[in-house]
Amino acid sequence: MCWQYSGTTTKSAAELNRLWKFIEDPLFDSSVFPSFSHEREKKRVEKYLIDNTNPFRTEHGWRTSSVEIRLPKEKKKWTSAEDPDIPLLTIDSIHHRCITDIIVSVFEDSIASSFHMTPFEQYWKPFEDSEPIRVFSEAYSSPAYLDAYEEINSLPRGPGDDLERVVASLMMWSDATHLASFGDASLWPFYLYFGNQSKYTRGKPTASACHHVAYIPTVRTLS
Numbered sequence: 001m002c003w004q005y006s007g008t009t010t011k012s013a014a015e016l017n018r019l020w021k022f023i024e025d026p027l028f029d030s031s032v033f034p035s036f037s038h039e040r041e042k043k044r045v046e047k048y049l050i051d052n053t054n055p056f057r058t059e060h061g062w063r064t065s066s067v068e069i070r071l072p073k074e075k076k077k078w079t080s081a082e083d084p085d086i087p088l089l090t091i092d093s094i095h096h097r098c099i100t101d102i103i104v105s106v107f108e109d110s111i112a113s114s115f116h117m118t119p120f121e122q123y124w125k126p127f128e129d130s131e132p133i134r135v136f137s138e139a140y141s142s143p144a145y146l147d148a149y150e151e152i153n154s155l156p157r158g159p160g161d162d163l164e165r166v167v168a169s170l171m172m173w174s175d176a177t178h179l180a181s182f183g184d185a186s187l188w189p190f191y192l193y194f195g196n197q198s199k200y201t202r203g204k205p206t207a208s209a210c211h212h213v214a215y216i217p218t219v220r221t222l223s
Contacts, residue, residue: 010181061097066090096214102192103168106211115196116140117166119149139169139195169195174216190214 004016022028071087078086106112119140123132139145148167155165171193179185192211193202202209 061101062095063097065094065096066092067094091217093217094214096190097212099170099192099213102211102213103170106194107168111197114198114201115194116198117164117196119145119167121146138199139171142195145169145195167196171195172213176218186218188216188218190216 001016003019004011004013067090069089069091070081071089073087107115116138119142122135122137122141124135125132136142145167152165152167173191173193174188177187177189179187190213192213193209197207197209201207
């Protein structure tokens with residue numbers, strides 16, 4: 001409680017309870033580290049992130065790549081995107097996963113049993129003698145999903161191909177995420193959701209419906 005009511009006044013009761021979760025963890029042993037230094041532990045975290053023991057390693061499907069971005073130039077109009085004079089900005093250390101690998105792992109998981117593989121149209125009749133009203137609610141009942149389902153099932157099949165054909169509805173999302181209450185540390189993650197899953201399930205944090213695809217580093221300009 002001394003920690004709670006001293007120093008900054010922005011520590012909530014939820015943060016105090018979260019601190020207790022760490023203290024009661026069986027792996028917590030205060031005798032291991034007789035002192036604590038934020039700078040020392042920060043360096044240990046940074047070392048962990050560049051080591052093969054970090055969660056972004058290749059065995060987990062993560063890769064690191066670079067991307068070149070074509071930049072605009074003041075008072076200059078480019079006639080072609082392939083113009084060699086266009087200035088390029090190289091973005092390094094982009095951690096990302098193969099989308100195909102994510103699709104395979106999710107469809108092999110037991111959660112896929114709750115996915116909607118066959119799309120349908122949904123209608124509502126407010127009164128017995130009224131005209132039915134088309135309901136647009138889920139991704140798997142949208143016109144785009146229905147068109148994609150019809151398209152893949154109209155493709156020619158090879159000999160002995162009697163497997164079911166379904167659409168993997170991918171919903172991408174990206175937004176900057178602030179990492180700390182103090183300072184400007186942030187990440188720009190890239191998320192993937194499956195439209196085959198009901199929005200009521202996707203909205204539950206406990207459903208683990210969000211799949212991380214990439215982490216984009218922040219570009220800073222130097223004045």
